[in-house]
Amino acid sequence: MDRLSTIVGAALMCGLATQALTAQERPAPASTELARAVAGDPPATPQRLRLVDRPRATGPARDLFNGRDLSDWEGWLGYPDPAVTYRDDPGSSAIGTARRIEEHFAVRTVDGAPALWIKGETWGSLVHRADLRDYHLRLEFKWGAKTYAPRETQAQNNGLLYHTHGQPGAVFGTWSPSVEFEIMRGSTGMIVTVGKDVRARTTVAYDPGLIEPHLRYRLGGREVDMINRTPTWNVEAGVDAERPVGQWNTLDLYVVGDRAVHVVNGVPVATVKDLAVIAPDGSRQALTHGRIQLQSEGAETWFRNITVEPIKALPRIVAR
Template sequence: MRVHRAFAALLALGTPALAQDSQQQARAIAGEPVAAPQRLTLADLPEPTGKPIALFDGRSLDGWTAWLGYADPAITYQAKPGATPIGTSRDTKSDFAVREIDGAPAIWVKGETWGSLVHRADLRDYHLRLEFKWGAKTFAPRETLPRNNGLLYHTHGAPGEVFGTWRPSSEFEIMTGSTGMIVAVGGKLRGRTNVSFDPTLIAPHLRYRAGGTEIDIVNGTPTWNVEAATDAERPVGEWNTLDLYVVGDRAVHVVNGVPVAQVRDLATIAPDGTRVPLTHGQIQLQSEGAETWFRGITVEPIKTLPRVVVGE
């Protein structure tokens, strides 16, 4: 999920004053654009401290719970949608199922109705690996926008707490051109990372950069998400491997072996305004407008994060 997508799409479609304002905000936050992208690699991969566990058994959705948002996804980001989320009030077999593709079983996410599959395991200090690929279908209101989905981690809170559709979490974005982007899902979630100003992006024009300007990712502000360092996704129709390394309140996002983002100091904001470290939670697989397949979902315990190295 990319929060405030409607605003970003408006900028992309051509509102010069808004686009200029958003670029000025990004420049004020991160400074002038950098001359060249970074070449990032991984070093010191952690040794697992236990056996891998499969979150998908290859036969069923045992361990996963479905939740659906609004019947009309176009109202999802409205302040007062005037409708009730579907939630668990209907059978979701036409939304999420186990089907065979490329000769093997996978989790099929239709994408037409927005929502998610949440795994029951409460995870901390782990390396998660999965494979995903896009299906052929996209749905309104995003049928002309980039395909969109997401791997949400450190999930907590109530079903539908965020826009009636998702639960609060940190997001490893799955979106054509932006897979690996960092998004804070929910207004009370925070995470720190480093960025550069990239005027070629739609708002907020911020791209992950090792050693760049430190920011706090906060929904509803000019730092609501941070683009992946590079587009490491394979062409639509091919399988991609995602690796998510999480230790405590820190995470590393890796796409097809390429590290594309890091986030640290993940936290929730308590009623008194204090920052409470977020160190564990569940996994959500999103449904957000594009048919998607997932397979090979495993986690193994780790104690350290890999190191992200900047190449020359």
């Protein structure tokens, strides 16, 4: 399977099919023009990035996974048929929290140690109860053996969603509004805005190997305002730093206020700033805290060693 086909299939799964959008959800003119401007840039050369000035913890680290049960987590399931998730009128109700949660999220032993198991068949999320701000989150994940994608081109897909707020299922009946540290084969570390009122800014370059509008994170690149369900709704990771299927990967998420840094296996792959929500009066309000979600989105996934420690500053990304 070629790389472009994989990304196209994953994008379709993530709701890029414009026929599902209402008139109010069509791409905003400003983001469309910006996407076209990026696509008019010359192709960017690959960057080799490294992380410097890692912050020291300002307090003790704590485990978000106790290794025994899901007492600190809440499960939520979307529609029984994930294929209707991005439709304006899915014709069914979300499963929610009442039924069959234990069939989709559990604590099991893998590689001789306890881990969180996410089945991935029905889309939804496992949400931690803690409201977090100014932190360094570290976790390990690896793919399981099963995938539930409806098309051959779909990559294994999951996600670490942070600054989660609002009601369960508020986004497509399946997730809460948040910012996503994408976990997807070939795209781990991608930035995604989850929810129509979530905003973020980052810097990008033109990459013709991606689907339109060809946005890949680039240190010192063109700044874009990320808006869900527009051409700037997600920005690909600067580089694919994931290990082969079957191996454990380490993700580091650094968050201070309305800024964040995404790191995959020690490699910085994206920075994001000006995280915000659009208030009912239309004003942009900083998004600085929230819960985390571990997605269920089509692939069996294992998570372990989930820790968080307080910090007051972000590390920096520099070019080698």
